[in-house]
Amino acid sequence: MSASLPIRRALISVSDKTGLLDFARFLTDHGVDILSTGGSAKAMRDAGLKVTEVADHTGFPEMLDGRVKTLHPKIHGGLLGIRGNAAHEAAMAEHEIAPIDLLVVNLYPFEETVARGADFETCVENIDIGGPALIRGAAKNHDGVTVLVDVADYAAVKLEMEANNGATTLELRRRLAATAYARTGAYDAAISRWFAGQVGETFPRRVVVAGELRQGLRYGENPHQKAAFYVGGPARPGIATARQIQGKELSYNNLNDTDAAFELAAEFDRPAVAIIKHANPCGVSVGDDLVSAYRAALACDPVSAFGGIVAVNRRLDGVTAAEIAHLFTEVVIAPEADDDAIAAFAAKKNLRLLLTGAMPDPSATGFTLRTVAGGQLFQTRDNGRITLADLKVVTKRTPTEAELADLLFAFRVCKHVKSNAIVYAKGGATVGIGAGQMSRVDSSRIAAWKAREAAEAAGLAESATVGSVVASDAFFPFADGLLAAAAAGATAVIQPGGSVRDAEVIAAADEAGLAMVFTGMRHFRH
Known part of the structure; x- marks a missing residue:
C-alpha cells in the first residue's frame, strides 16, 4: 500500500x-x-x-x-x-x-x-x-x-x-x-x-489521569531531564488559567514554585503576599494593603527572596509592583493587575507576570497526585482549616488575643511548608521559617537562626522572633523543639498535639511561661 x-x-x-x-x-x-x-x-x-x-x-x-x-x-x-x-x-x-x-x-x-x-x-x-x-x-x-x-x-x-x-x-x-x-x-x-x-466513589476501582499539552518546557528540574506542562481535570484558578503578560518562557521549576506561592496566598482573606523559593515560603504576610504586606514578607528572609516567586491575593497595584521590581524576581502571579502595575514591570524583560482571573478556593475539594515506581499515590487535597473555635488551650497561660491571631496565621502558613515545618510569626507576618529538616528541633533552630540573620542585616538590636509565636505542622515528639523556640523568644505555640509525650511538652511550656494550643489537625507536606 x-x-x-x-x-x-x-x-x-x-x-x-x-x-x-x-x-x-x-x-x-x-x-x-x-x-x-x-x-x-x-x-x-x-x-x-x-x-x-x-x-x-x-x-x-x-x-x-x-x-x-x-x-x-x-x-x-x-x-x-x-x-x-x-x-x-x-x-x-x-x-x-x-x-x-x-x-x-x-x-x-x-x-x-x-x-x-x-x-x-x-x-x-x-x-x-x-x-x-x-x-x-x-x-x-x-x-x-x-x-x-x-x-x-x-x-x-x-x-x-x-x-x-x-x-x-x-x-x-x-x-x-x-x-x-x-x-x-x-x-x-x-x-x-x-x-x-x-455515585460517591472517592477512589474508584480504576482511575485515569488525562491532560492536554499546554506547553513544552526546555527541560525539567535539571537540564538533562525532559518536561512538559499539561492541563486537565476540574477547573481551578492558578497557573493553568493564567495569562502571561510579559517575561521569558516559564520553566518547570517556575511553574512548580508559582503554583505553591499562589495556593499559599489564597489562604488569607486580608491582602496577602507569599514569597516562595524552591516550593517553600521564605516570607509571608498579611496587611492593610499589598505593599505593606510585601515589605513585611520580604523582611522575613530577604536573602532567600532573591530570584523567588511572589504571589498576591488581590489586584496588583502600581505601588506594590514598583516595590517588587526593586528585587530580582522570577515570577509574579496575581488574580489581576492594573495598568500601573503592568507598566512597573515593563523594564524587567525577564520577569514573568501571570494573571489568573481569580483566586483558588483553599477549602475546595480535589485530589493531589504523586508518582511512585509502578503506580501513583492519590490523596484528597489538604483543605483543612483551623479556626479559633478549634483551638484547645493546654497550658496554664491562655494566649492573648494578638497571640491567637498570629497563631492561626502561622499555622496556616505551616500547611504550605515542607515537613518538618516550623514557622515563627509576629504581627501577621512570618519572621522565621524552618523547612524540610529530618528533626523538628533543627527546624526550630534554623528558623531562629535565619530570623537573627535578617535582623542583623536590617540593623535591628534583637531578632524578630522575640515576642513572636511559633507553629509546628505536627506534634513535638520531645520538648527540645519547643524549648528551642522558647530560647528564640517565642511566647506562644500552636501544634496539632497527639504525641505520647504531650504531657512532657506541656509541662515544659508551662515552665517556660509559654501559652500553647492544640489543633487536633496536622499538616505534613512532603
Whole structure:
C-alpha cells in the first residue's frame, strides 16, 4: 500500500465548528465528497457547500433523538475496511460500502457541560457514543484513513493535501491517530471521573489521569531531564488559567514554585503576599494593603527572596509592583493587575507576570497526585482549616488575643511548608521559617537562626522572633523543639498535639511561661 493516500470522501460531524467552513470549502475545492449530519451538515449547506446527509448515504434514518445516526455498517465499514485487502474490498463492493478516507469529528462537549454545573440528565445526554466509535475505528485503520479530532490540525492536513496532490502521508496519519486515541482516552477519563463523583466513589476501582499539552518546557528540574506542562481535570484558578503578560518562557521549576506561592496566598482573606523559593515560603504576610504586606514578607528572609516567586491575593497595584521590581524576581502571579502595575514591570524583560482571573478556593475539594515506581499515590487535597473555635488551650497561660491571631496565621502558613515545618510569626507576618529538616528541633533552630540573620542585616538590636509565636505542622515528639523556640523568644505555640509525650511538652511550656494550643489537625507536606 502506498504511504501517500488521496482523500476522496470525508465524513464530518463536529460540535466545535471553529474553522469548519474554511476547511470544508478547501475539501470541496479539492474534489472531496462530504458526508455529514445534523448541525454540521446545515452549517455547510447554508454556506453553499454540497453535502450528503449520512441518512441518505446509509439509507437508514436518524432515530432515537439522534442517538443513532452514524452507527451503521456503511459508515463503519467505510472507515474500517482495509485498502488493498482483496477480501475486504470484495465485501465492501458486495454490500455497497464506499470507502471513507477522512474522518473529521470532535465530541459532544461533555467536559464543558459538567464545568457549567449542568444537571445529571444533561451531562449524560452530552456523553458522545458514535463519535468515539468513529474515531477509534478510523485511528485503528490509519493506514487508509486520516482522522481529525482537533481543529488545530486542520492546517497540517491542508498543507499535506496541497503538497501531495490531495493525499496525506502515513507519517501524518499515524501522528493524527495517536492524537485521536489520546482524545478519546481523555474524554472517557472525564466521564469516569464525573460518574465516580456522582455515585460517591472517592477512589474508584480504576482511575485515569488525562491532560492536554499546554506547553513544552526546555527541560525539567535539571537540564538533562525532559518536561512538559499539561492541563486537565476540574477547573481551578492558578497557573493553568493564567495569562502571561510579559517575561521569558516559564520553566518547570517556575511553574512548580508559582503554583505553591499562589495556593499559599489564597489562604488569607486580608491582602496577602507569599514569597516562595524552591516550593517553600521564605516570607509571608498579611496587611492593610499589598505593599505593606510585601515589605513585611520580604523582611522575613530577604536573602532567600532573591530570584523567588511572589504571589498576591488581590489586584496588583502600581505601588506594590514598583516595590517588587526593586528585587530580582522570577515570577509574579496575581488574580489581576492594573495598568500601573503592568507598566512597573515593563523594564524587567525577564520577569514573568501571570494573571489568573481569580483566586483558588483553599477549602475546595480535589485530589493531589504523586508518582511512585509502578503506580501513583492519590490523596484528597489538604483543605483543612483551623479556626479559633478549634483551638484547645493546654497550658496554664491562655494566649492573648494578638497571640491567637498570629497563631492561626502561622499555622496556616505551616500547611504550605515542607515537613518538618516550623514557622515563627509576629504581627501577621512570618519572621522565621524552618523547612524540610529530618528533626523538628533543627527546624526550630534554623528558623531562629535565619530570623537573627535578617535582623542583623536590617540593623535591628534583637531578632524578630522575640515576642513572636511559633507553629509546628505536627506534634513535638520531645520538648527540645519547643524549648528551642522558647530560647528564640517565642511566647506562644500552636501544634496539632497527639504525641505520647504531650504531657512532657506541656509541662515544659508551662515552665517556660509559654501559652500553647492544640489543633487536633496536622499538616505534613512532603
